[in-house]
Amino acid sequence: MATGFLTDTTVCIGCKACEVACKQWNQIPADGYELSGNSYDNTRQLSGTTWRHVAFIENPKHRRLTGDVDLVALAEDVREQLPGGAELDALGRWTFMSDVCKHCVEAPCQQACPTGAIIRNEFDNVYIQPDICNGCGYCVPACPYGVITQVPEDGRVFKCTLCYDRQRDGMEPACAKACPTNSIMFGEVEELKKVAEERITTLRAKGYSQAYVYGTPEVGGTGGIGGNHSKFILLDEPETYNLARHPFLPQAKVRGAFVTSAIAAGVLGAVVALAFRD
Amino acid sequence: MADATRETLQNRNGHPDNGRPETSHHTRTDPKRDEKGYYGVPPIKAAHWTWQIPLYFWIGGIAAGVQLFTTLANVLGHEDEALTRVGRYTSLVAMILSPILLIWDLGRPERFYNMMRVWKLRSPMSNQSWSLVMYGNLSGLLAVRQAAEDGLLGRNFLSRLLIQLIPAKVLSILALPVALFVGSNTGTLLSATSVPMWARNWAFMAPTFLASGVSTALSYLSLVLHLGRWGEEKTHTVLRRAERATILVEAALIAASLIRMGRWGKPLFSKEIAPLFVGGTLIGGIAAPLALLSGKETRNKSILTSVLVLLGGLAFRFAMVHGGRQSANDPEAYFSFASGENAPQPEDKV
Numbered sequence: 326m327a328t329g330f331l332t333d334t335t336v337c338i339g340c341k342a343c344e345v346a347c348k349q350w351n352q353i354p355a356d357g358y359e360l361s362g363n364s365y366d367n368t369r370q371l372s373g374t375t376w377r378h379v380a381f382i383e384n385p386k387h388r389r390l391t392g393d394v395d396l397v398a399l400a401e402d403v404r405e406q407l408p409g410g411a412e413l414d415a416l417g418r419w420t421f422m423s424d425v426c427k428h429c430v431e432a433p434c435q436q437a438c439p440t441g442a443i444i445r446n447e448f449d450n451v452y453i454q455p456d457i458c459n460g461c462g463y464c465v466p467a468c469p470y471g472v473i474t475q476v477p478e479d480g481r482v483f484k485c486t487l488c489y490d491r492q493r494d495g496m497e498p499a500c501a502k503a504c505p506t507n508s509i510m511f512g513e514v515e516e517l518k519k520v521a522e523e524r525i526t527t528l529r530a531k532g533y534s535q536a537y538v539y540g541t542p543e544v545g546g547t548g549g550i551g552g553n554h555s556k557f558i559l560l561d562e563p564e565t566y567n568l569a570r571h572p573f574l575p576q577a578k579v580r581g582a583f584v585t586s587a588i589a590a591g592v593l594g595a596v597v598a599l600a601f602r603d
Numbered sequence: 604m605a606d607a608t609r610e611t612l613q614n615r616n617g618h619p620d621n622g623r624p625e626t627s628h629h630t631r632t633d634p635k636r637d638e639k640g641y642y643g644v645p646p647i648k649a650a651h652w653t654w655q656i657p658l659y660f661w662i663g664g665i666a667a668g669v670q671l672f673t674t675l676a677n678v679l680g681h682e683d684e685a686l687t688r689v690g691r692y693t694s695l696v697a698m699i700l701s702p703i704l705l706i707w708d709l710g711r712p713e714r715f716y717n718m719m720r721v722w723k724l725r726s727p728m729s730n731q732s733w734s735l736v737m738y739g740n741l742s743g744l745l746a747v748r749q750a751a752e753d754g755l756l757g758r759n760f761l762s763r764l765l766i767q768l769i770p771a772k773v774l775s776i777l778a779l780p781v782a783l784f785v786g787s788n789t790g791t792l793l794s795a796t797s798v799p800m801w802a803r804n805w806a807f808m809a810p811t812f813l814a815s816g817v818s819t820a821l822s823y824l825s826l827v828l829h830l831g832r833w834g835e836e837k838t839h840t841v842l843r844r845a846e847r848a849t850i851l852v853e854a855a856l857i858a859a860s861l862i863r864m865g866r867w868g869k870p871l872f873s874k875e876i877a878p879l880f881v882g883g884t885l886i887g888g889i890a891a892p893l894a895l896l897s898g899k900e901t902r903n904k905s906i907l908t909s910v911l912v913l914l915g916g917l918a919f920r921f922a923m924v925h926g927g928r929q930s931a932n933d934p935e936a937y938f939s940f941a942s943g944e945n946a947p948q949p950e951d952k953v
């Protein structure tokens with residue numbers, strides 16, 4: 326049985342309850358008080374000490390709300406021509422997204438790890454065993470989503486554990502528990518896939534034709550890594566959420582590099598051997 | 604390629620430009636319209652590697668090249684005691700320094716032995732650890748035999764026994780592929796990541812590092828033999844010839860790498876790295892030595908050439924590692940790389 330997340334960005338209100346719940350439950354150190362200037366997002370990005378990160382996207386690139394708008398009608402999903410020629414798209418274009426480790430099916434971080442610290446646990450989640458990691462940091466540039474970083478004070482690397490400890494006790498992860506809008510859903514990957522499909526159908530029926538699921542190998546362009554166990558429902562290009570459109574498995578080319586290295590070794594050997602001729 | 608996202612996005616609302624209509628407030632010429640990403644926050648994280656790693660790449664490359672040259676000399680029947688001696692001691696020193704540098708770089712150095720828990724063929728870092736263990740042991744044995752031959756262990760029964768027991772030729776032939784692996788793997792280590800500049804160049808990264816390793820090793824040998832006024836005349840001639848040829852191979856591989864990297868190789872020519880890469884590697888480490896090698900040979904000139912090649916190789920490794928950091932921190936580079944045919948995908952087999 327594989328468990329994972331489905332993060333529905335269309336209902337996220339940016340309250341950051343997940344960020345807080347994650348920090349509290351997992352006892353992750355604070356990141357300090359720094360103002361980023363990036364909207365209301367002072368967390369900025371995922372890291373070894375931030376396992377949930379809520380992105381605040383103020384999208385000026387989109388239609389603006391102009392004219393005399395009936396906000397009640399708007400909230401009730403009225404999609405006809407608005408008075409004063411007002412145009413709108415996804416409630417005034419605030420976009421929030423609670424980002425997290427994608428728990429890739431063919432996880433590049435796991436393949437990179439030389440100590441075997443990164444494993445798939447019994448819930449099929451990608452898990453870093455803190456008692457094994459020696460902080461070589463090779464998983465950091467391997468991750469196609471910039472999820473892992475080394476925590477300098479500790480020396481090791483950390484990331485979302487999908488609340489391994491809570492799952493073992495039959496509880497859902499802290500972030501999913503805390504989320505007030507159910508933007509973060511936790512469950513079996515197969516179930517969540519169905520939930521996601523239904524939600525997309527609903528969204529499309531409401532006129533959000535651009536809605537799609539990010540994280541399935543067939544649809545989201547994540548085939549390079551076999552898809553993600555934590556998926557997202559998105560309304561915008563993946564890049565808007567700082568996600569790669571087609572993440573790839575860096576290790577797919579290790580065998581190729583062996584071959585080219587062997588050829589190069591042969592050529593160099595021959596070149597040097599030729600120099601010995603009298 | 605499964606490219607449903609792109610199609611969905613491009614066709615949505617009938618607008619070709621991702622469904623973004625032109626408005627008076629955001630005209631088509633507004634640069635923000637096409638800006639991708641999230642406040643310029645890098646979508647991937649750069650490796651934390653500091654100076655230890657590029658320095659290790661350099662030393663590992665030299666060890667590989669030294670092993671290649673001395674083994675070939677041995678197999679092809681060119682016996683030069685000084686060369687053998689320098690080669691064996693160098694490999695040992697390199698194989699002592701390399702793990703020190705690598706362990707130094709760990710976040711938890713006291714746990715270095717966890718590298719020996721598993722061996723994962725797909726992890727260049729794991730392969731590196733194991734190949735260093737193997738080559739370290741082989742070069743250690745060879746160095747012990749050399750020490751016994753040189754009388755450093757005393758002229759006693761033990762020394763004679765060691766000389767008898769350690770089969771030098773077999774060991775050095777065994778060590779050759781391992782050493783070459785160490786040298787090339789320094790490149791694979793970089794290319795098997797999500798960093799656009801490195802990953803794009805997967806085919807030439809390891810060969811280029813290996814070629815550069817061999818050229819620096821030949822220069823190193825020639826430098827040491829010149830400084831000590833050791834070695835036979837023939838050794839020097841062969842070294843010189845081989846140096847010229849490998850620098851040419853290296854130059855060709857760097858050119859191929861640059862072509863392959865294309866726009867993702869830009870960091871190598873950035874303000875911070877260009878002095879290292881263009882000045883240090885291309886001009887100092889390749890062009891100048893080639894010019895020096897074509898003229899009449901003198902001892903001083905050879906020494907200068909060797910120093911230039913060695914420094915050029917060191918600059919190359921620093922440029923590559925730091926260039927990768929810039930590449931990882933550039934959202935545009937990563938998004939353009941991971942948006943289509945550029946990045947390696949499951950369906951393209953080697």
Ligand code: SF4
Nearest residue numbers: 426427428429434468
């Ligand atoms: S998103 Fe990154 S850290 Fe998470 S499983 Fe995938 S590669 Fe590993």
Ligand code: SF4
Nearest residue numbers: 438458459461462464
């Ligand atoms: S830093 Fe730790 S988890 Fe990451 S690759 Fe190294 S040993 Fe594995």
